[in-house]
Amino acid sequence: MTRRPRRNHSPAFKAKVALAAIKGERTLSELAEQFDVHPNQITQWRAQLLEGASGVFGSAPAAEATPAVDVKTLHAKIGELTLENDAS
Numbered sequence: 486m487t488r489r490p491r492r493n494h495s496p497a498f499k500a501k502v503a504l505a506a507i508k509g510e511r512t513l514s515e516l517a518e519q520f521d522v523h524p525n526q527i528t529q530w531r532a533q534l535l536e537g538a539s540g541v542f543g544s545a546p547a548a549e550a551t552p553a554v555d556v557k558t559l560h561a562k563i564g565e566l567t568l569e570n571d572a573s
Contacts, residue, residue, distance in 0.1 A: 494522070498520075502516065502522065502527055505519075506527050506531040507534065507535070513527055
């Protein structure tokens, strides 16, 4: 039995398959045959869609405006270390 090469599916394809699974109009085996993917993969994509669905309607966490590390302090430390290395 030959192995199929690994395939990378686009997010749009994954969403399409997961939505079809959520609709429930067909069984997992029918969907797997239609989209040529394993039923376990469809189950995983469906679960991921259901987990992330609340983010569509809720407010997404805002990105931090200030970096977690103070850049000025780091530049000062780099300068100190450079001077120490040059003096040695």
